[in-house]
Amino acid sequence: MKLTRTWILSFLLTVASFVCWFQFSYPQLEFVNFSIDRTKALQIAQDYLRQRTEDPSRFKTAIIFESDGAANRYLQQTLGFDRFIHFIREHDFDLFYWVARFFQENEKEEYRMFVSSSTGEIIAFQHIIDENEARPAVEQEEAKRQVQEFLTARFQFDPDRYLIRDDVVNTLDNRSDFSFSWQKKDISIPWSKEENSGTGKLLMSATISGNEILSFSKNSFTVSDQFNRHLERMGNTGRILSTAVRLFYLVLFTAVVFFIIVRRNNLAMHTTKKFYMGLMTLSFFLSLCLNINQFQDVIFQYHTTASFRVYFWQFTVQTVINALFISITIFMPSLAGETLHYQFFRERTTGSFLHYVRSSFLSRQVTKAVALGYFVFVVMLGIQAVIIKIGQEYWGVWIDHTWMNNLSTAYLPFVTALIIGLTASLAEELTYRLFTISWGKMIFKNTLIAVIFSSLIWGFSHSNYPVFPMWFRGIEVTCLGLFLSAVYLRWGIIPVIVGHYLFDVFWNCSEHLFGVSQPFYVYGALGVLSLPLIWACAAFVINRKAEIKPMHWRLTKHQHYNLEVLKTFLKVHKQEFDSKTPQQIKEEISSHGWDMAVVEIAMEDLGIVPRSE
Numbered sequence: 001m002k003l004t005r006t007w008i009l010s011f012l013l014t015v016a017s018f019v020c021w022f023q024f025s026y027p028q029l030e031f032v033n034f035s036i037d038r039t040k041a042l043q044i045a046q047d048y049l050r051q052r053t054e055d056p057s058r059f060k061t062a063i064i065f066e067s068d069g070a071a072n073r074y075l076q077q078t079l080g081f082d083r084f085i086h087f088i089r090e091h092d093f094d095l096f097y098w099v100a101r102f103f104q105e106n107e108k109e110e111y112r113m114f115v116s117s118s119t120g121e122i123i124a125f126q127h128i129i130d131e132n133e134a135r136p137a138v139e140q141e142e143a144k145r146q147v148q149e150f151l152t153a154r155f156q157f158d159p160d161r162y163l164i165r166d167d168v169v170n171t172l173d174n175r176s177d178f179s180f181s182w183q184k185k186d187i188s189i190p191w192s193k194e195e196n197s198g199t200g201k202l203l204m205s206a207t208i209s210g211n212e213i214l215s216f217s218k219n220s221f222t223v224s225d226q227f228n229r230h231l232e233r234m235g236n237t238g239r240i241l242s243t244a245v246r247l248f249y250l251v252l253f254t255a256v257v258f259f260i261i262v263r264r265n266n267l268a269m270h271t272t273k274k275f276y277m278g279l280m281t282l283s284f285f286l287s288l289c290l291n292i293n294q295f296q297d298v299i300f301q302y303h304t305t306a307s308f309r310v311y312f313w314q315f316t317v318q319t320v321i322n323a324l325f326i327s328i329t330i331f332m333p334s335l336a337g338e339t340l341h342y343q344f345f346r347e348r349t350t351g352s353f354l355h356y357v358r359s360s361f362l363s364r365q366v367t368k369a370v371a372l373g374y375f376v377f378v379v380m381l382g383i384q385a386v387i388i389k390i391g392q393e394y395w396g397v398w399i400d401h402t403w404m405n406n407l408s409t410a411y412l413p414f415v416t417a418l419i420i421g422l423t424a425s426l427a428e429e430l431t432y433r434l435f436t437i438s439w440g441k442m443i444f445k446n447t448l449i450a451v452i453f454s455s456l457i458w459g460f461s462h463s464n465y466p467v468f469p470m471w472f473r474g475i476e477v478t479c480l481g482l483f484l485s486a487v488y489l490r491w492g493i494i495p496v497i498v499g500h501y502l503f504d505v506f507w508n509c510s511e512h513l514f515g516v517s518q519p520f521y522v523y524g525a526l527g528v529l530s531l532p533l534i535w536a537c538a539a540f541v542i543n544r545k546a547e548i549k550p551m552h553w554r555l556t557k558h559q560h561y562n563l564e565v566l567k568t569f570l571k572v573h574k575q576e577f578d579s580k581t582p583q584q585i586k587e588e589i590s591s592h593g594w595d596m597a598v599v600e601i602a603m604e605d606l607g608i609v610p611r612s613e
Contacts, residue, residue, distance in 0.1 A: 010375045017382020024385040028399070031085050032096065032515030033118035034408070038063055038296075044120050045100035045113035054111070059102035060308075062299035065117070065408035067096045069400060071221035073231065073468070074200050076398045078189050091187070091202060093219050094123050101300055105308050114217075118516070124217040134174035135210030140167075143178035147206045147213070155218050157204060161185055165203060177214065181205035191224045198224020231468075238470030241463035248457050252333075252431070255439055259336035265596030268342035268354055269335045271551045275357050280331040283423050287323035290419045291315075293410045330427045337435030344441045349548075350492025352434055358551065360544040369491065370536035373498025376487055380480055380503045387476045400466030407508050414524035417508035418531070425500035432458040432481065433488045433496055447489070455481030498532045505529055553597040566594065566602040582608055 036044070042063050046056040072095060075084045088095055094116040103110035114124035138146075144167070151157035162182035170177040187202040200223050206216040263269060291298070302311050334353075341352045349355045350369065360366070391397030410416040432454045440450025459478025467473040488496045509525035511517070555563065566589070570577065577585050582603060589599050 010372065014375045014378045017379045017385075019382075021378075021381040021385040024389045025381070026514065028081060029510050029514040031088070032511040032517075034096075034512060034515055034517040034521070036098065036115065036117050036120045037518050037521075038065075038098065038411075040120065041098035041115040041117070042100055044115050044122065045098075045102075048113055048122055048125075049102065049111060056102060059104055059111070060299070061100065061102055062296050062302075063098055063100040064297050064300045065096070066099050066114075068094075068221060069466075070223050070228075071095065071200075073398070073400055074191070074221070074223040074227055075189070076400075077227075077396075077468075078191065078200065091184075091219065093202070093221065094118065094121075097123060099300070103302075103304055105304060107304055110304070121218075123219065124215075125213075126215045127212070129209075129214070131172050132174055135176075135212065137176065138178075138208075138210060140169060140178055143208045144180055146211070147178070147180050147208050150208075150213055151204060151206060151216065154216070155204065157182075162204065165201075166205070175209050177207055177209045179205070179207040191227045191230075198226045200224060200227075234468055234470050238463045238465075238473075241460050241471060241474060245457060245461045245463065249461065252436060252439075252457065256333050256336045256435065259339060259439075260332055263336075263339045265590075266339040266342075267551050267553070267600070268338045270553060270597065272338050272352075272354050272357050273335060275353060276331050276334045279334070279426060280327040283330050283426065284323050284327040286419045286423060287326050288319065290416060291319045291323075293412055293416050293419075296411070297409045326423060326427065330423070330430060333427075333431040333435040337430060337438055340438035340442060341434060344438050345489075348489065348492070350494070351488065352493055355492070355548070356494075358549045359546040362539045362542040362544045363546040364540055364543050365546050366494065366539040367536045369494035370498050370532050370539070372487075372491055372495040373532060374502065376484070376495050376499030377502035377506070380483065380499060381506070383480060383483055384476060387479055391472050391476070395469065395472060397472050398468050400468070408511070412524065413512065413521060414505075414509055414528045417505045417525065418528040420508060421501045421503075421505035421528070424504050425497045428458065429484070429488075429493065429497045429500055433485060434493060437485060437488070451482065451485040451489070455479075455485055501532065502529060553601055555597060555601070559595060559598050562595065562598050563602055563605075566598055567605060570602060570606055570608070577608075 042061065045063070049056045071093070075087055079087060087093065096117045098115040098117060100113045100115065101110060102112075108128065108130045110128050112126040112128070113122050115121070116123050148157065148159060159182070162184055164180070165183045166179060166181040168179045170179065181203045182205070184202040184204070187200075189200040191197045191199065200221060203220045203222060204218060205220065207214045260269075298315055302308060338352050338354050341348075342354065345351050350365075356366070388397060388399065407413040407416045407420075436454035436457065437447070437450045440453045441447055444450055444453070455478045456474075458481045459476070460474035462477045463470055463474045465473045467476070484496045484500065487499070505525075505528055506513075509521075509528070512521040512525050580588070585603065585608065586596075586599055590596055
């Protein structure tokens with residue numbers, strides 16, 4: 001591989017991008033602590049149940065990873081990121097935790113334990129029981145005394161540092177539940193400088209019924225109602241933008257279906273159809289694996305009023321439908337994109353998979369394309385870091401860290417990251433780069449306008465992501481789309497798919513890579529990030545000749561029979577067609593219902609048109 005000017009510039013740009021990312025984005029990852037993994041958290045929860053003389057084996061269990069999204073948003077926005085981290089450490093506040101659920105089918109009673117992912121401490125607990133279940137009667141003051149003793153023994157609760165906030169009794173038919181909460185005196189964080197805008201407070205609370213503590217919480221952060229309303233308004237903006245983009249996507253998908261039907265006999269589509277069917281099948285099975293890997297979350301969402309078997313089969317049917325839909329979003333835009341790309345960008349040979357289907361996926365040309373994908377990935381990180389930093393400085397942008405718990409619930413988080421990264425990069429790059437840019441070129445007659453058009457649709461389809469203000473995510477992703485489009489037009493489809501895949505996998509594994517985590521998860525994340533590199537190395541070693549094979553139709557037995565019939569017809573009526581152009585002959589014959597594949601081969605065999613490329 002020669003050290004050309006392109007590679008030198010790519011390397012320098014990559015270094016600069018990495019510096020920007022490390023300066024602006026890295027500090028927002030290193031505070032995450034996953035010292036306690038799923039197995040350990042479940043064991044801690046089971047041990048606590050045993051301490052309460054309860055047998056964990058009589059329950060079904062599910063355990064998921066969660067974070068306090070409301071506190072995250074409020075503290076970031078009011079304190080800024082640095083003070084937010086300081087607040088977490090100073091007040092021993094657990095932003096991330098495991099939630100273990102113990103339940104029985106068709107029974108209301110269940111237990112929930114909230115286990116800190118950093119210390120393993122049970123920071124909250126709930127025992128949910130039927131409203132008609134009886135408990136011994138106690139006086140309110142005695143209940144309050146027992147709660148204070150419990151919180152003091154468990155969390156070193158000091159009443160002098162707190163103010164009583166709630167002292168509530170809930171009288172039921174066979175018992176009374178007493179709920180108490182105390183607000184920490186030195187914590188009252190105003191939402192804004194406006195009067196009566198509300199404040200955020202840190203609470204310690206518990207509920208007791210008879211002599212049993214039904215629930216408790218070490219530190220719960222409450223946010224002001226004005227903040228929630230503000231957040232809801234911003235969410236509406238994101239929903240409006242997403243709805244508008246869905247309309248554009250509907251137009252886009254309608255165009256895809258149109259081209260699939262109209263150009264169903266296109267040779268480029270015919271040549272790549274088997275390849276994309278393979279990708280579709282792979283995507284379908286990966287989507288099923290994704291849901292299996294996230295099955296703890298599925299169990300956790302089960303409502304005990306329904307049969308678990310019915311719930312499971314409903315989930316299975318929905319999973320298969322979703323997997324099929326995702327596969328179609330890869331298959332159909334790809335085939336339509338191949339036909340349009342071959343028409344409008346034929347000179348950009350590596351712009352689609354047609355080039356590699358006709359040559360090889362294991363050549364040193366592929367090695368270069370994959371290597372370039374790693375440069376693209378790092379540059380994407382740098383672009384994103386700079387854009388977000390500008391947004392934070394001038395538009396008050398802030399990022400919700402709740403995305404960090406998206407994959408941690410999975411049995412193997414890095415496998416889920418792999419599946420999401422692969423399906424998203426294939427579906428989005430083949431739709432918005434391969435198809436939409438070619439389609440835009442056909443409509444607008446201008447490549448630059450086509451690139452802007454496709455990048456805007458792709459960018460604002462992400463407007464419902466947890467970045468505030470909600471419109472900013474569309475700007476950020478649009479800029480990334482412009483960069484990816486430039487790479488695609490210059491170096492083809494492989495670098496943008498590899499770069500996009502690495503970008504998605506990286507962010508979905510970043511909390512394990514840079515926070516405190518178990519080595520197994522770190523090595524797993526590094527493994528899925530290195531998969532394209534393994535492909536590149538295999539291509540470098542095998543180095544098959546990248547000769548472009550001619551495209552040709554593959555006919556069925558029935559088509560072969562029709563081919564001989566049509567050739568005989570053309571020979572008999574040769575004089576009738578001598579005055580017509582090959583295109584006119586094609587259109588006339590195909591208008592009578594003849595298969596375009598049969599028509600083209602018959603004309604080639606008789607020398608009416610030259611052989612296909």
